[in-house]
Amino acid sequence: MEQYVLRALAKDEGSIQHLIMIYKPRLLAKAFTYVKNKQDAEDIVQETFIKAFSALAQLKELKYFSTWLHKILIRESFYMLKKQERMKILEVEMLEQFQLLSQENSEDYSALHNAVGSLKKDYQMAIVLHYYYDFKVVEIAEMLEKPPNTIKMHLHRARKALRGKLEQTMQQSLQPKDVKRMLKEQLFELAQQYANAPTYYELELENYLEDGISSFMWKGQSKDEGVFIRLDNNGRIEDFAKTPTKDGSPITEEKKLTIAHQLLREQYPEAIAYYTLAEQQKKESSTGFKYVQVVDGLPLDGYYCRIEVTDPGEIIQFTYTGYTENPPTMPKELYPPEHILHALNKGEWTLSAEFFNEQYDSVSESGIYAIYESELLRQAYDAVTGKPLFDNDDEPKRSYVPFPKLEALSKKDTIEEILGISDEWERYEEESMDEEFEELNWRPKSWKDEEGKSYEHYMRRKFEHRMRAKVDKQTKQLNSFISFTKSEGEAKLSEEECLQIAIQFIQTYYSEFASYLYVEMKEEEDIVENRAFFRFVVQKDGYFVGNEFFHMNISKKTGAILMFSSPNIAIEEIEKFEPKTIKPIKELLPLKNLKVQVEWDKVYGEKEQDGGEMRLIYRIQTTDGAFVKGIHAESGEVIYSII
Numbered sequence: 001m002e003q004y005v006l007r008a009l010a011k012d013e014g015s016i017q018h019l020i021m022i023y024k025p026r027l028l029a030k031a032f033t034y035v036k037n038k039q040d041a042e043d044i045v046q047e048t049f050i051k052a053f054s055a056l057a058q059l060k061e062l063k064y065f066s067t068w069l070h071k072i073l074i075r076e077s078f079y080m081l082k083k084q085e086r087m088k089i090l091e092v093e094m095l096e097q098f099q100l101l102s103q104e105n106s107e108d109y110s111a112l113h114n115a116v117g118s119l120k121k122d123y124q125m126a127i128v129l130h131y132y133y134d135f136k137v138v139e140i141a142e143m144l145e146k147p148p149n150t151i152k153m154h155l156h157r158a159r160k161a162l163r164g165k166l167e168q169t170m171q172q173s174l175q176p177k178d179v180k181r182m183l184k185e186q187l188f189e190l191a192q193q194y195a196n197a198p199t200y201y202e203l204e205l206e207n208y209l210e211d212g213i214s215s216f217m218w219k220g221q222s223k224d225e226g227v228f229i230r231l232d233n234n235g236r237i238e239d240f241a242k243t244p245t246k247d248g249s250p251i252t253e254e255k256k257l258t259i260a261h262q263l264l265r266e267q268y269p270e271a272i273a274y275y276t277l278a279e280q281q282k283k284e285s286s287t288g289f290k291y292v293q294v295v296d297g298l299p300l301d302g303y304y305c306r307i308e309v310t311d312p313g314e315i316i317q318f319t320y321t322g323y324t325e326n327p328p329t330m331p332k333e334l335y336p337p338e339h340i341l342h343a344l345n346k347g348e349w350t351l352s353a354e355f356f357n358e359q360y361d362s363v364s365e366s367g368i369y370a371i372y373e374s375e376l377l378r379q380a381y382d383a384v385t386g387k388p389l390f391d392n393d394d395e396p397k398r399s400y401v402p403f404p405k406l407e408a409l410s411k412k413d414t415i416e417e418i419l420g421i422s423d424e425w426e427r428y429e430e431e432s433m434d435e436e437f438e439e440l441n442w443r444p445k446s447w448k449d450e451e452g453k454s455y456e457h458y459m460r461r462k463f464e465h466r467m468r469a470k471v472d473k474q475t476k477q478l479n480s481f482i483s484f485t486k487s488e489g490e491a492k493l494s495e496e497e498c499l500q501i502a503i504q505f506i507q508t509y510y511s512e513f514a515s516y517l518y519v520e521m522k523e524e525e526d527i528v529e530n531r532a533f534f535r536f537v538v539q540k541d542g543y544f545v546g547n548e549f550f551h552m553n554i555s556k557k558t559g560a561i562l563m564f565s566s567p568n569i570a571i572e573e574i575e576k577f578e579p580k581t582i583k584p585i586k587e588l589l590p591l592k593n594l595k596v597q598v599e600w601d602k603v604y605g606e607k608e609q610d611g612g613e614m615r616l617i618y619r620i621q622t623t624d625g626a627f628v629k630g631i632h633a634e635s636g637e638v639i640y641s642i643i
Contacts, residue, residue: 005065006547009056017482018551018563020049023066027073048073054239064378115165123158126151184208190235191216195227198245206453213238236267240318244285248312253280253287260289260307263315268305274323275305286310293323296330300614301601328600328614335386337596340618344376345590351633353543353577355569361629362640368545368569368577371630371639372585376620383598383616400544403517403536406500408508415440415469418509419481420560425467437470437479478509480565487530489558495522498532498554505561506536506550512571516540517550530556538567540577545569581634588636594628597621 007015024045031041031048052072059068116127130140130151137155141148188206197218205217205228218227220243227242257280265272271291278299279290288308292299303324308317349372356363363369380389412418416425425442447465450457470479493501499519507514520535536550553563601617622628626640 004551005056005059005062008053009062015565016053017484018553018565019065021553023069024049027069031073031077044073044076047076051076115162118165119158119161122154123161126154127158127162130155187214187231187235188216191229191231194237194240195229195242196245197227197242201225201227203453208454236320237318238320240315242316244310244312244314244316246310246312246314250311251313253282255313256287256309256311257289259309259313259315263307263318264291264305264320267318268320271305271320271323274303274325278304283308286316288317293327295327295600298598298600298616300324300327301599324614328616331384331616334383334598334616335381335618337598337618339386340381340596340620341590341594344374344594344620347374347376349374349585349631351543351582351585352546352630353540353579354546354630355548355573356629356639360642362626362638362642366573368540368573369639370543370579370582370633372588372633373630377628377630379620380601381618383618386618389617399521400518400537400539401521403506403514403519404503405514406503406507408511409504411508415471415478416442418478419467419469421467436473438473440469440471442467478564478566481561482563483560487555487557487560487562489555489560491557491559493532493554493556493559495527495532498556498559499534501554501559501561502532502534502536502552505552505564510550510566513538513550513567513574516574518544520549531562532556538569538574540574541579543577543579545574545577579634583633583636585631588631588633591631591638593623593638594620595623597625 004015004018008019027045027048028041031044048069052069059065116124119127126140130137137148137151141151187208191214195216195218198220201218201220203216204219205215207215209215213230213232215230216228220226225243228240229237230239232238257277264275274293275291276294277289278292278294279288281288281290286308288306291305291307293303294300302321304319304321306317306319307315309315351370352373353368353370355366355368357366358364359366376388381387382389415421421442424444424446426445428441428443430439430441443466449461464484466484467482468484469481471477472479506517516538517536518539520537522533526533532554534550534552534554536552538545538548548567548569550567551563551565552561554560555562597619599617599619600614602614620628622638622640626642629639629641631637632639
């Protein structure tokens with residue numbers, strides 16, 4: 001599963017969809033136990049995936065992706081419960097937020113703000129919730145505990161009163177639709193002002209959520225040009241990234257810092273007192289600044305603001321995650337960190353194999369290496385008690401059987417024939433950032449893009465009625481494929497029949513891998529009604545190579561391949577792997593150049609209804625602070641991430 005998480009980190013849509021497909025049923029079941037409502041559970045799961053994939057780079061250990069997902073789900077569930085309770089009693093706060101937004105934004109809307117502010121309280125609430133927050137009449141009625149007809153009456157009378165007041169002020173007649181348009185337009189104009197996108201950029205995403213958060217994205221003429229911005233419910237920047245557009249002479253680092261600090265002060269003046277400038281990293285043509293909330297010299301997990309300023313002085317990134325007014329206090333006594341390292345050296349180690357890349361890992365050359373691994377290396381520990389925080393039994397143990405020998409089929413000549421793409425479909429171009437693979441896309445000839453810039457329209461354009469394949473630019477071999485279409489058919493194939501389809505496909509087009517593959521056995525819970533999922537792992541001389549496998553998804557209705565992915569490594573790497581002098585783990589211990597790092601981290605649990613308790617934890621790292629991946633089983637050197 002780590003391979004898909006890694007690909008998702010690289011924005012690979014197929015891997016993202018695969019992870020959603022795998023985890024969605026479990027997350028829905030879990031969310032339902034909290035909120036007891038199917039629609040709310042679905043909303044929570046959708047929000048969980050959005051936040052998980054947008055912040056995937058923050059996941060420190062890919063292996064614990066499942067645990068991380070469930071932590072986010074629990075937090076979102078509690079947010080939903082708190083929201084449902086709070087919305088019934090916070091009418092005044094809502095109105096205060098709206099008035100605050102009114103004061104901070106463009107003076108062009110002062111007439112509208114004044115008009116809304118002069119309405120009766122009930123009318124104000126109806127207007128704000130319906131037009132600014134996009135709640136439906138029925139939803140507002142439920143939140144305010146009033147009949148839907150009463151809300152309709154309040155909206156009708158409020159619109160009538162607004163038109164009268166605005167006509168008096170603006171000396172012109174307004175249509176009812178203009179009232180809503182101006183409320184949304186306010187956010188859009190703010191986004192345009194902050195983004196400052198070139199005139200030739202096209203708006204691709206314009207999305208408004210119920211909680212007042214809005215997102216916008218503009219794309220330029222090339223794949224490298226674009227702007228993304230997300231505003232909170234007060235019209236302040238939460239997240240912003242753009243391609244540099246400003247040329248000019250380089251400014252000093254001090255001036256860059258002044259620009260960064262000024263924007264933070266403009267957007268979140270209340271946060272200045274809580275933040276400390278923790279990082280100032282000079283890059284090739286820009287400088288990144290990171291402000292964090294610090295307690296006893298240690299940054300608090302999740303509370304920071306990251307700003308990047310180019311050499312000519314243009315802000316190209318701004319990410320704000322907030323602060324806490326009630327930071328934790330340092331425990332009086334900590335668990336001795338040397339006991340953590342002692343347990344590591346005395347603990348259980350397993351021998352395996354993994355592919356490492358010299359670009360990203362501390363190896364002299366890329367290739368497969370035999371390594372010793374320990375679950376304790378990837379653990380986080382309570383710094384007071386020393387107890388592990390992660391449940392390492394989260395993923396079930398798997399068993400494997402040799403890859404069956406089946407006769408290959410006749411090879412098809414084209415990718416379309418291989419994947420069963422009919423003449424009713426046609427190729428279309430879509431820009432790709434991938435340097436290794438060529439991306440091929442197909443859609444039905446009858447497909448038409450719907451008008452709209454919302455997130456729903458954006459996702460529909462990206463995924464609906466689409467087939468996508470990646471082909472290795474050098475070998476011209478199919479690397480992966482995914483179909484975003486409904487699988488319709490009358491067949492009811494068994495697991496065994498689908499397995500035969502998958503095996504014959506690999507035997508036909510990837511026969512060179514067949515002698516190195518094993519079939520991962522399924523648990524009963526992995527078997528679903530209409531689809532069959534299979535994973536064929538790479539093994540050489542008794543070593544299973546971590547994260548290298550074929551994955552296939554077969555429709556039980558049609559026998560069609562719905563998803564396919566191949567290993568990242570070439571067959572030559574597998575053939576070259578021949579460990580010769582494996583040393584016993586006892587000869588390599590105790591490990592040197594390791595330390596126990598102490599840090600603040602949020603830990604979520606079912607009883608933590610405040611959304612997450614900040615706790616002091618330990619992690620095992622190299623003395624340089626790098627993430628440890630394992631011990632080279634031949635040399636005894638620690639292999640760690642260098643990025």
